[in-house]
Amino acid sequence: MAVYTEVPDEDLAAFLKAYDIGEAVSFKGIAEGVENTNYLLVTTKARFILTLYEKRVNRDDLPFFLGLLEHLAARGVTCPQPVAARDGALLSELCGRPAALVTFLDGVSVRRPTPRQCAELGRALADLHEAAKGFELKRPNALSVEGWRRLAESARGRSDAVAPGLDALIAAELAALGPTFEGLALPSGVIHADLFPNNVFFLGDRLSGLIDFYFACDDAFAYDVAICLNAWCFETTGEFNVTKGRALLDAYHAARPLSEAETAALPALARGAALRFMLTRLVDWLDTPPGALVKKLDPLEYLKKLRFHQQAAGLGDYGWRP
C-alpha cells in the first residue's frame, strides 16, 4: 500500500527507451499491492502499470509470475499483460530493482460483492483454471500445510494475546487438517491463491479484470474455490451468505464441473483456507511494528470464518448441492 521506491524522471525516461510504448504523459505512484511499488504510467500510446519488485518478492519467482500472466492473457483471461521490451524481455531493472511493465485494466474493486458479482467471480475463476492448463513453469504453494506449521511455530506463545485460547486452537486445527490436506489427491494446476475482492475489478456487475498474481502457485483447483468462498461470501458482520456461496459455486461448476472428490473436500478446504489466512494475518499482526507502511489485516476476521467452517455439517451449509 505504499511507494517504497521513488523513480526519478530521468531514470524513467532511460527505462522507457528500451520499450516501444511512446513518451510518458503522466506517472504516479499508486497504493496497490502490499509488497511492491506500483506506478500508473500513461504514455502517448496507452496506460500501464510499472511494478518495482521490492525485497519481499523472490526474484527467482518472477519468470513464473510474468510468464503466467502472458500465458493467461493470450488465452483470453482479463489479467495484466506483460509488455516486452524491444529486446523481447518481460523483466527489466529500474532503480536497482527488478521491474516489469504490464497493461492497465479498467475497473473498480468492490468491498461487498453482490451475488451477481460472486457468480462472475466463480466463472472467472473456472476460466482461469482452464486457461492456465499447459503453462509449463511450476511453483509449489509455500503457504500450504508446511507453511502453516512454520507460521504456527512463529506465533506460538504470542497468539493468546490476540485471542485467548488461540494457541491451542491453532495446534488442534493443524492436527486435524494437516493429515487431511496431505492425504488429498484432487485435480491440480495453477491457482491464483489470493483472489480477494480487492484483486478483482468490476465495471458495474461485469467482471473486468483479475490482478495481483504474486501468490499464484500449483495446488488443487478446489482450494482456490475454497479461498474465494472465504473471501467473497461472508458478510462484513461475519455470517456466511448462502446466496453468494451458491452463486459462486454454481457459476464455477457450470464452467469447470467439480468432481465428486472435489465437492466432498470443499468444507475441509474452506476450513484450511481460513486457517491459512488467519495464520498469515496473525504473524503479520504480531511482527509488524506500529506505524509501519503496511496495512495490518485483522486475524480475528478469519478466526470467525474458521469457526463457521468447523461447525459446518456439509456442503448444504454453504448453500450448495452439485
Next chain:
Amino acid sequence: MAVYTEVPDEDLAAFLKAYDIGEAVSFKGIAEGVENTNYLLVTTKARFILTLYEKRVNRDDLPFFLGLLEHLAARGVTCPQPVAARDGALLSELCGRPAALVTFLDGVSVRRPTPRQCAELGRALADLHEAAKGFELKRPNALSVEGWRRLAESARGRSDAVAPGLDALIAAELAALGPTFEGLALPSGVIHADLFPNNVFFLGDRLSGLIDFYFACDDAFAYDVAICLNAWCFETTGEFNVTKGRALLDAYHAARPLSEAETAALPALARGAALRFMLTRLVDWLDTPPGALVKKLDPLEYLKKLRFHQQAAGLGDYGWRP
C-alpha cells in the same frame, strides 16, 4: 505520500451521484501530496483527482484553496480546476472528511530541472501572480517570520543533534532576517509558497501544470520567486547554478517586471526562504517518529542553501542583473 483513508466502492458511488461526471471506470489511491489522501478517478467522461482532506489541513482554509484554483483556472493558469457538484458546491464530504474533485493534469515532475524548464517555471510563476490579482479571499502566510520564530522555539535545544551549532545559527538568522522581513513593503498578492519541482508538471520542456496549492497565501511576490530560486536552481551537489538562476529570473521579469525594491530584496528573501524550509524540515525531522508514513526531507540541504545566501554579495551571485 500515503493513502490515509480508504474509500469503499459504495461510498464512492454515492459520492459520484452528486456530480455530473459519469460512472467510475478506475479508482486508485495515489502517492501525491504529503498531507491529504488523493485518488486518481477515471470516469466514463474524464480523469479527476479526488482529495480527502486529512486533519493537518484546516477546514476553514478550504474555500480559499478551492476558490483560488477556480479563479486561476478561469484565467488560463494550468492548475487543477475544482469540479462543482450538481448543487454548485466545490466542497463535499466523503468518509467523514471534507472532499473535493479537481481536474487531472497531464505531465511528469522533474527532479533536476534544465535551464529551459527553469525559464518555463519563471514565466508560469509570473503568470500565476498576475492571474491571482482580483481574487477576493485572504490567507496570511503562517510560515513567515512569526512562524519561523515558533518553529525555532520548538527545535531549540534539539537542533544541535542534527548539525553542531545549528541552534546558534538559527537564533542569529532570526535576529538578522526577522527585522529585515518585517520592514519590507513589496508588491504583494497571492503566492504559491511551495512551488517545488515535484509540484510542477512538464511534457518535455513545456510546463503543463502547477499543483498543490495548500501553502498558497498572501505575501510578497518576490518571496515566491526567492522560494523558487532555492527549489529550482541549486544542483543536487549543493552549488547554485547561475545559468538556471538567470533563466528563471529573466523569464519571470519578462512577464512581470520586478521593481527596484523587489530586486534589491531578492538576496534577503532567498535567505529567508532557505531558513523557512530548513526550519520546517528540521522540526519534521525531530518530531516524526521513525517508520511513520511521511517521507522526511533533509533539513541539511537547506542549511547548505542558507550558507550560500549568507555569503552572497548581491544579485550577481545569482547570475542576474535586471
